[in-house]
Amino acid sequence: MSLVVVGSIAFDAVKTPFGEREKMLGGSAVHFSLAxxxxxxxxxxxxxxxxxxxxEYQVLHDRGVNTDDVEHVAGGETFFWKGVYGWDLNxxxxxxxxxxxFGEFEPKLSEASKxxxxxxxxxxxxxxxxxxxAQCDGAKLSGLDSMNLWIDxxxxxxxxxxxxxxxxxxxxxxxxxxxxQPNLVRxxxxxxxMGPRAIVAKQGEYGAALFSGDSFFALPAFPLEDVxxxxxxxxxxxxxxxxxxxxxxxxxxxDEGELRxxxxxxxxxxxxxxxxxxxxxxxxxxxxxxxxxxxxxRRITAIEGVPAS
Amino acid sequence: MSLVVVGSIAFDAVKTPFGEREKMLGGSAVHFSLAxxxxxxxxxxxxxxxxxxxxEYQVLHDRGVNTDDVEHVAGGETFFWKGVYGWDLNxxxxxxxxxxxFGEFEPKLSEASKxxxxxxxxxxxxxxxxxxxAQCDGAKLSGLDSMNLWIDxxxxxxxxxxxxxxxxxxxxxxxxxxxxQPNLVRxxxxxxxMGPRAIVAKQGEYGAALFSGDSFFALPAFPLEDVxxxxxxxxxxxxxxxxxxxxxxxxxxxDEGELRxxxxxxxxxxxxxxxxxxxxxxxxxxxxxxxxxxxxxRRITAIEGVPAS
Numbered sequence: 336m337s338l339v340v341v342g343s344i345a346f347d348a349v350k351t352p353f354g355e356r357e358k359m360l361g362g363s364a365v366h367f368s369l370a371x372x373x374x375x376x377x378x379x380x381x382x383x384x385x386x387x388x389x390x391e392y393q394v395l396h397d398r399g400v401n402t403d404d405v406e407h408v409a410g411g412e413t414f415f416w417k418g419v420y421g422w423d424l425n426x427x428x429x430x431x432x433x434x435x436x437f438g439e440f441e442p443k444l445s446e447a448s449k450x451x452x453x454x455x456x457x458x459x460x461x462x463x464x465x466x467x468x469a470q471c472d473g474a475k476l477s478g479l480d481s482m483n484l485w486i487d488x489x490x491x492x493x494x495x496x497x498x499x500x501x502x503x504x505x506x507x508x509x510x511x512x513x514x515x516q517p518n519l520v521r522x523x524x525x526x527x528x529m530g531p532r533a534i535v536a537k538q539g540e541y542g543a544a545l546f547s548g549d550s551f552f553a554l555p556a557f558p559l560e561d562v563x564x565x566x567x568x569x570x571x572x573x574x575x576x577x578x579x580x581x582x583x584x585x586x587x588x589x590d591e592g593e594l595r596x597x598x599x600x601x602x603x604x605x606x607x608x609x610x611x612x613x614x615x616x617x618x619x620x621x622x623x624x625x626x627x628x629x630x631x632x633r634r635i636t637a638i639e640g641v642p643a644s
Numbered sequence: 645m646s647l648v649v650v651g652s653i654a655f656d657a658v659k660t661p662f663g664e665r666e667k668m669l670g671g672s673a674v675h676f677s678l679a680x681x682x683x684x685x686x687x688x689x690x691x692x693x694x695x696x697x698x699x700e701y702q703v704l705h706d707r708g709v710n711t712d713d714v715e716h717v718a719g720g721e722t723f724f725w726k727g728v729y730g731w732d733l734n735x736x737x738x739x740x741x742x743x744x745x746f747g748e749f750e751p752k753l754s755e756a757s758k759x760x761x762x763x764x765x766x767x768x769x770x771x772x773x774x775x776x777x778a779q780c781d782g783a784k785l786s787g788l789d790s791m792n793l794w795i796d797x798x799x800x801x802x803x804x805x806x807x808x809x810x811x812x813x814x815x816x817x818x819x820x821x822x823x824x825q826p827n828l829v830r831x832x833x834x835x836x837x838m839g840p841r842a843i844v845a846k847q848g849e850y851g852a853a854l855f856s857g858d859s860f861f862a863l864p865a866f867p868l869e870d871v872x873x874x875x876x877x878x879x880x881x882x883x884x885x886x887x888x889x890x891x892x893x894x895x896x897x898x899d900e901g902e903l904r905x906x907x908x909x910x911x912x913x914x915x916x917x918x919x920x921x922x923x924x925x926x927x928x929x930x931x932x933x934x935x936x937x938x939x940x941x942r943r944i945t946a947i948e949g950v951p952a953s
Contacts, residue, residue: 352826422826517661518733519849520869540828541850545866553945555853555862592948599947612749636945637859638908639901 337376338369338581340456344381346416353563355395359613364458366567369617370574372398374582376381380404382436384411411436442467447615453581455613461492478502500531557606564612568605575604603628647890649676650776651766653690657726662872668922672766675876678915679883681707683891691745693720717884720745725844751776762890770801777808785800787811793862807839816845866915873921877914884913912937
């Protein structure tokens with residue numbers, strides 16, 4: 336079983352009411368890879384510049400992530416994002432976006448990546464997502480994330496990209512925006528008609544909802560007293576989700592029970608991500624901690640109660 | 645077992661993208677009473693004017709609600725609220741608030757109401773809530789709802805009122821506002837320190853969260869493709885919650901399992917409320933429909949899946 340993810344590899348500068356970091360490892364493909372690495376073999380594809388060094392690679396290698404397809408663009412700078420969060424961590428302001436080598440990114444996948452069983456197209460321009468999807472034509476399971484920017488400037492391409500994957504991950508506001516449907520249930524059904532067999536609507540501090548066929552499932556976010564940095568939560572969620580599902584083998588995405596466990600592992604990884612800055616918490620996470628929190632999710636969602644273990 | 649609710653009895657004029665009603669029965673005590681009536685005997689306390697007639701009483705009597713303590717103020721007008729909802733049903737604009745007889749409301753409870761086992765203080769001025777709480781000093785279980793207005797203009801009174809009840813129902817934004825705590829978990833803990841043994845944070849379309857002791861439980865809202873009118877959803881939730889709990893007898897509020905079932909019945913009643921305008925849907929609801937939807941909640945929240953019945 337192997338999983339390949341294509342997306343951004345970045346340096347982030349983040350300030351929240353609880354502290355700040357001037358330059359730390361980030362990017363959608365990085366957060367996704369680290370989360371997924373607890374479940375399956377992961378290959379990460381994305382461009383970096385001269386400023387990306389051994390320390391950054393080490394974070395990925397420590398989790399066993401294969402970086403053979405990380406493209407080093409000589410003379411370039413790694414994608415840089417700077418943002419600030421207020422007390423309401425749902426609101427963030429972007430202070431700087433320097434695309435660097437990411438601006439000219441043309442994904443080139445090795446044969447090993449092309450033959451991966453599972454593919455995740457992290458949030459990049461939808462035409463690039465489609466190029467990657469076409470290269471990985473043997474992938475038995477594929478997922479895609481996007482953002483409001485692409486709905487605004489590349490709607491038709493995004494709709495086509497969505498039509499070519501099995502699973503779609505989106506914020507609930509983006510589901511509404513893309514489908515022009517204020518009701519989330521109707522919006523998710525409209526997205527399934529575009530192609531994907533399941534839609535995961537991410538709802539930030541409220542958790543996430545899963546629409547698959549006629550089924551519906553929703554999970555709250557893990558109740559945390561301290562959220563230090565929400566950056567990367569959605570990608571960590573997707574990494575936990577798709578990493579778990581990839582490890583279950585063919586047909587898992589058609590199994591409602593497996594999808595619900597994937598939702599739960601996604602929520603577990605997302606919750607650990609936000610406990611510290613950037614990749615700090617997930618970088619030293621253990622499988623035992625993941626499974627403990629999975630059990631906690633069973634307890635906090637069981638109407639009939641689950642005895643403490 | 646009997647449950648008394650003190651709050652507003654009103655006429656509402658509501659416009660949503662799906663239709664409008666110029667004058668229909670509403671008010672927090674009405675929505676609460678109808679929802680609670682499926683579980684226990686309910687007495688409703690509140691003032692009405694000359695415009696409140698047989699047709700309005702009939703809606704309450706059809707559900708067996710005791711209206712002996714509805715105070716008819718001769719020459720007065722019933723509380724009137726007019727509001728409009730946009731496509732995003734989370735946002736509403738108040739177009740008119742005519743307090744009428746509600747502006748001079750001084751709750752007067754009969755001996756029968758004073759001796760009720762369970763008391764719900766719907767959203768009214770917190771000093772009035774305290775007066776009622778003092779009159780019902782034998783109530784073994786009490787709950788309170790409030791709103792942002794009272795946090796703004798009567799904060800100290802509200803804090804005292806909260807200190808005198810067992811259960812607090814509030815929107816999550818109000819939990820944050822009252823406690824000046826952006827983190828909901830910390831906000832709920834701060835509220836428990838004021839007195840209540842459990843806090844229910846209502847989250848609108850995202851459902852509701854329950855904090856009790858060290859326990860946490862969260863339930864999504866029922867996935868509806870058509871939400872016609874959100875007015876009264878929170879009071880219907882509280883009615884289902886407290887009505888169920890009252891029917892379970894002494895000690896139920898100390899039982900985490902009973903609290904979780906109460907959360908679920910509350911969510912069931914809230915979900916039916918919004919399916920049509922005002923009291924239309926709950927007014928003709930059946931216990932069988934309630935129990936079917938309770939089972940649906942088990943299915944949409946079970947990580948490990950629940951077989952369809």
